[in-house]
Amino acid sequence: MGTSINPFLSLEHITTRYLDKTLFDGLSWEIQPNEQWAITGPSGSGKTALLNTILGKFNIINGSIQYYFYEAWRQVNTVTDPYFNYRNLIAYVGHHHTFKNLSNTTTDFYYQQRFNSMDADNSPTVQEHLGITEIPVLLSALKIQPLLAKRLIKLSNGETRRVMIAAALLKRPQLLMLDNPYIGLDVQTRKDFTSMVNEIIASGTTVILSTSPQEIPEHITHVLTLENGKITGRYTREAYLQLPIAQEAAPELPQLEAGKIAALVANRQEFAFEDIIRMENINIKYGENVILKDINWTVKQNEKWALLGHNGAGKSTLLSLVNGDNPQAYANKLWLFDRRRGSGESIWDIKKKIGFVSPELHQYFGARDNSLQVVCSGFSDIIGSTKPATEEQRNIALTWMDILGINQFAHQPFKQIPESSQRLTLLARALVKNPPLLIFDEPCQGLDTQQKLHFKQVIEQLCEHMPVTMVYVTHYEEELPSAVNKFIRLSKGQVI
Structure with a gap:
């Protein structure tokens, strides 16, 4: 031959x-x-x-x-x-x-x-x-x-x-x-x-x-x-x-159980903040590289923001200031939850008020960690750490998993469940401590059309049932939940 x-x-x-x-x-x-x-x-x-x-x-x-x-x-x-x-x-x-x-x-x-x-x-x-x-x-x-x-x-x-x-x-x-x-x-x-x-x-x-x-x-x-x-x-x-494009109908999402959400939210501390985030002339540089230039941005309680911009525009760096992950915060005029950064609060004081969802977090958990452990890790705020949870924490985590329809995966390895369920697991992880601020960093990355619609509907229902301030990052504006009504767009480190 x-x-x-x-x-x-x-x-x-x-x-x-x-x-x-x-x-x-x-x-x-x-x-x-x-x-x-x-x-x-x-x-x-x-x-x-x-x-x-x-x-x-x-x-x-x-x-x-x-x-x-x-x-x-x-x-x-x-x-x-x-x-x-x-x-x-x-x-x-x-x-x-x-x-x-x-x-x-x-x-x-x-x-x-x-x-x-x-x-x-x-x-x-x-x-x-x-x-x-x-x-x-x-x-x-x-x-x-x-x-x-x-x-x-x-x-x-x-x-x-x-x-x-x-x-x-x-x-x-x-x-x-x-x-x-x-x-x-x-x-x-x-x-x-x-x-x-x-x-x-x-x-x-x-x-x-x-x-x-x-x-x-x-x-x-x-x-x-x-x-x-x-x-x-x-x-x-x-x-x-030339094939006809199958019009994907929005999936039938069962209504999230408002009663269960209300019960979980009822025991949250009542937060009343003037400003959740306030930035005045923020500048961030590494060596000669200017990453953010003269950023002014204020987020009030219960506002829903989209953070938009091209790859490398500075979105991740901006989020790192809010998340408490960037040490350059101390050299800038930045207030989080009405407190100036550097006035004595610890990074953990900040993190316990923020729920963070990003597909990137997936990489920081071990192959053996089950989904319930990942959800419970939201209580400690240490990414990738799955230290044992208390009975009360496990119950709260399981209730959120039940509300989001992923409780059947509680004891399965997190990295082996379907990708859309992994994303909802990370959402449950963000919600367990009832944070006043939710940050979504491209949460639908890697999901198919149906799963993106499902995730978006879940966020929209959560916004209806609980008071929360939200910052949502995406490259696809059709992914934004309908509750989002304020926009900040970055280009080359500046607000445009």
Whole structure:
């Protein structure tokens, strides 16, 4: 058989198991040379699992995967390393980074590290991470040059994604797999990213990416649709784009039980604040880098704000001042809950008044932590710590999980429950201490359309049933709950 008629990659009737779960049963899929595929389907349909199966991470108990591109590569390249295999020719970029610190290669970053200049210096620069002295041609589309001297921990979402792809391309892979690469990117960065993927494909690398149906780069030639671990369609890009778009109806959300919420909120301390947040001419810089410039912003009790801006506009830094995570707060005129920062209150006095929800928090919990432990960690305010809770705390946590419809996951490992339920678990974690301020930092990142609608409806109902001040960050304004009626937009560190 001549090599030319072999496919690039072939999955032949594979049955895949992970832990005690069957992910795929008898699945077949073939990729021909020069084909570029997008995998799409609802959250939980198996997109990430399929990429990980090709990567060799899961147990294939039946059928096989034929890596024909590896055989073809071996015929023209000499390999002396006995451990060299098909995995050496595949690069995978997920949506959670796995960067390490300089001082201890086994620890990941801690959440507040990026805002502490001393500890941020313990994070490698982009140049150190990539191990390059000059930019090779294959990285030109990534615009890496201006990032080389930056510390990894200081990168914005979009910059982090570019660096992860740069590291992947430096492996000179035959196959590049991108898992949900558009997550957390603003409109302009998404456009830049699409043209970058097109350039990577034009350079001769085969690309498979999981994505939403709305975000398929032009150079993708084929689309695979998945649902519940089964292939529901194989299309050329043109045929796929001509399919009628299924109008997704808003999910029927059971009304949150107002009585239970009222009971939980009844025993909260009554807070009466003049200003929840007041900033006067706030300036934040790291070295020569100005991150925030002359910010004036006041948030009154029970106001509902949207915080908007492009990747790298300064939103995370602004939130870090409110959250008590940024030591530069003391050098600025900042009042939180009517107290000037630096007038004697501790970071913990601030944190106990704030409920914080961000998909990023997911990374700081252990693989064994169950969902109830994660919810109870909201009482201690230490991200990633799951110290034992009191009986009363467990009861409050379980009541919130019941209200949000996730109590069936209480004793399951947090990282193994569906992504939308993980997000509601983090919401329950924010609510357990009845905080006067809720901060949402892109809470719907990575959820499908139905799950985003569901999360939005939950927030809208909570706003109806309990007094709360809210700051909501997102790149997609359609995700904003209807209660939001005030807006602050940043561009390059300034309010516009």
